[in-house]
Amino acid sequence: MMTIREVAELAGVSPAAVSRYMNGGPLSKEKRDRIAQAISETGYRPNLTARTMRTGIVRQIGVIAPRINSDSVSEIMAGISETLGSHEYMPVLGNSDYRDLLELQYLDSMEMIRVAGIILMGRGMTPQLEEALGKLKVPVVITGQDHPGYACVFHDDFHAMRDLTCRMLERGRRDLVYLGVTEEDPAAGLARRRGVEAAVEQAGGGIRLRREITRFTAEDGFRCMQAVLEDGCRPDGVLCASDGIALGAMRALREAGIGIPGDASVAGIGDSWAGAVAAPPLTTVHFHYRECGKTAAEMLLSMIGQPEAPSDRRVMLGYTLIERGSI
DSSP, rough: OOOOHHHHHHHHHHHHHHHHTTOOOOOOHHHHHHHHHHHHHHOOOOOOHHHHHHHHHHHEEEESSSSOHEEEEEEHHHHHHHHHHHHTTTTEEOOOTOOOHHHHHHHHHHTTTTTEEEEEOOOOHHHHHHHHHHHSSSEEEEESSSSTSSSEEOOOHHHHHHHHHHHHHHOOOOEEEEEEEOOTTTIIIIIIIHHHHHHHHHHOOEEEOOHHHHHHHHHHHHHHHHHHHHHHHHOOOEESSSOOOHHHHHHHHTTTTTTTTTTTTOOOOOOOOOHHHHOOBEEEEEEEEHHHHHHHHHHHHHHHHHHTSSSSSSEEEEEEEETTTOO
């Protein structure tokens, strides 16, 4: 059976370097590539049982998601799994289903089974969550939210929605409806709403903006848009906090005989596969969710491999505006 020392000799590095590689610790790209090549050639696999007995740490990473029926969560998980797998870690997924208490229970349970660290797909920071995170003895990385004092990987929600709104205004739309989500979610709720308002303010007068709150799904978007239309509002532009909401809004508009984009433009955020094949295809913003998962996993592995590493590093990822036929 191949040993870590034999792998090190083949790669021309020390056994400690191989150990750092397996644990996500710091290494030069040259050494990392040589070790990866040696592992590939030899088929080396560490004795996980012996390592667990020696270190007391299970080579598992807890991942807590607010929901699992989501394109963004799937992409983030793909990035997390790819990175963890290359370092012999396994993700353990918990679905909180937007329930604060269940999220706290997952944090407690995952620490009890001695995971090496936790990735939390964040929504908002409640006092209870802040207290629970403060008590954890394992490192944590939060995705999707910018929480100062914590390691975070997040998106530029404000500028993404501002740019999307500006693009719609450039099409001559002046009677806008914004279908947003709860502002208990600082990113998808508060930052995106502020992005819409910033674009409207920047454009000057003559623009009407109606704001509504719903949930992320197409069904919720459909019901919310129906209620707006039943109230006598006939917007020529509909901006949505998610692609799901936008797809539901498009259905409500079509059923009301409102053409897209002839009578009204519609745009969302998320770049979902469904939006790409909708009729017309949905204008949206692409967030780099897979890169978010990879970055979060790399950050967490670094914190595991280097206990002295900063636990409050914050990384904001970029975005791409994708203009299709709906505006």
